[in-house]
Structure formats: structure tokens, C-alpha cells
Amino acid sequence: MADAFVNNVVWVHQEKLHFCGPAVAQMVLTVLGVASPATPPSWQTQLYDYVTANTNAKRPKNAPDTEESPAFPEQKCERCRTSDPYTCWSSTPNVLKKLLNAKLGANRYTVSARANEESATDALFDSIDQGLPGIALIRGWAHWVVVDGYQHGLAGSENFLGRDVNGVYIRDPDATDSVHLIPWPKWRDEYLSVVPCGQYEGKIVVLKNA
């Protein structure tokens, strides 16, 4: 089999339900050589503190405050129709990008909003080819995962954008210490789907090399 992947990504578990953004940031920062802080609180907590201080939105007064997405003043909340209740981000794509670039001390990551699954996946693979793990917002806007490799050029592959793709390797901060291989059709049909509302409505969002 033919695999391409970024070496030495170390999986970490998200410490809280709403810490998938900080957890993927921790995985990426670690593999790119950023040292964990020497003093408490935990690195993920410190990364989340950055998120809450730099989201640059204004939380609506009637937005919900839940265990899955606790309230903070700069929180970005969206609703698909004006009659719907608000639903709030913990880590937006933009603040996650800002967080990575701030800690890396260089503009190495960018938010890429793509029109289809093939284009979004190609962007992630470009990043991996450059030695940077990609980050994908999966199942619409539900969860952040690290995409650190792909399988290609084998029997049963599907060709798109000049690549013969078999599957995608991810590190899921909500899972166990492991690497997951997702077959390409499943990745395309079940993991990647468009953001339902708001700034990125109708797009598939990934973070890739700038």
C-alpha cells in the first residue's frame, strides 16, 4: 500500500466536550516543534483561553449557554433562520487559524472554504505534502480533526484532481490514542459536508498550509 503522512503526530485527547479545537491545535503545534507550557493550567486550557479572547465576535444576549458550548463574551453564534434558536461555536475556523499562526510565530495556516469534497480533500493533501498536518471541520461544522495522511495509488482508488485516492488518515481528539483510516467514499459522503449556516454556509472548511 502507498501511504503519505506527516511523521510523529502525537494524538491527544480533548479534555472537555468543547475542546476539540484546542486539542487539534495542541497536536499540530507539538509536531511542529512548539513546546508545551511549563506551568498550569493545561495546554488545552491555555489554548482555549486564547480562543475566547480572540474570536472577535459578539455573543447575542439570547444565545444558549451549554456544557457543550459554554458562553464567553466574544463567542460567535449563528442561526439558520431568524426563527431558530442560536447555536454557538466554541472554536471558529478563523480563531483556530489565528491561534496556530500566533503560536507558530508565522503565517503557516490559512482557512480554506471549498465548494466540494474533492477540492477540500485536495487542499488537505497539499498541506500534508508540504509537511504540515491539515485540519478538517467534519460533519458540517460539528467537530475538528487532524488529517495527517492519506492512502493512494492502490487498487480501487478514485481519481480526482490528479490524485488516485484510497483513504484519509485522521487523528480524532474525541477518540482513543490511535490513527483512523477512513475509506475515500466514506470520507466524501459521511465525514465531509457543507457548513449549514453563517459565514461559511454551503462550504466545506479546512485549515491548510498558507
Add this chain to the structure above:
Amino acid sequence: MEKSTQEMLTTDRTFQIARDAAKQYSESRLKVAFTSATPQEKWLVQRIDREDSFYYIVSYNVSARETARVIVDAFDGKVGEASGITREDGELPRYLPMSDAMNRLFTESNRSAKWEIKMRSGLIGLHPVLVWKPCVQSSTPFLPFYQFSVGESFVYLRVDGKLSARLTTGPA
């Protein structure tokens, strides 16, 4: 064949599919997890966001260590996601067995200060198979739930022991 009349895969057939899959994965990045690994156990999971949809999680062992898992459609045998350790001495945490699920439900609910659902021993139902749908409480089909009925409500105990009063969706 209509799916509603279709039989689910037997254990023998499921393990044969799992053995074939392991041969392929043994030549991939997942080789540490699958080389010399043998299918050990299968867990049936019902997709509760779909109609009549079930999958097996097949676990693999190397000696006493659980090193890998794959997802196999319970009807057509199609292999889905694979998950495995990345270090030679690694081991996946074992799932909570069904025989321990009820006790764990009470232990976890007592530990949680915010738990508000009253539960009485002997008056709680346990769904006969694991359940899963994509949600904030479990992003991966490898971490399904035991589903308990408490009156007209359900509560969910993830196979790694995390307890939830509801399954929700929303932005990351």
C-alpha cells in the same frame, strides 16, 4: 434482497471479512496494529440516525493486547473505517462490557453533581445492542453508547464510561 428480510452476517463471515481486511492493513501505516492480529470480538451497533442500519465493530488482539478495530456493515459486509495503535507496545482501551453497563450507569450518575435524572434500580431498560449517531458526545462510530430507557427518556453511557443525558449537535 429487501434489507428488512436480509439476515445479518454470521460471526464466522464477519471474522473472515475482518481477517481479509487485516491482511491489507498489515501493509499500510496501520501495520503495527494489524500485523499478527486476529479478530477477537464483535460488537453490534445500531445507527439511530438511520433506518434499519447496523454495523459491527470487530476488535483485534495481538496476544492479550487489543490493537485494532474495524467497522463492517452488518448486512453487506462492506469494510468501513479502521482504527489502530501506532506504537509497538500500544493498546486500545477496552470497551465496557454490557454486563457491567448498568452498574456503571449508577456509579457515573452518582459521581456527577449535575446529574438530574432520577433512576431506580430495576426500573431501567437497557437496549439490546449498542447505538450511535454523530453527536457532540461521540464524534466517532468507534465509541458507541449503551442506551438506557428511564421512563420516557433515554440516557447514554459511552463504551468508555462517559455518561450523557442527551445526544446533541452544534458547531465545533
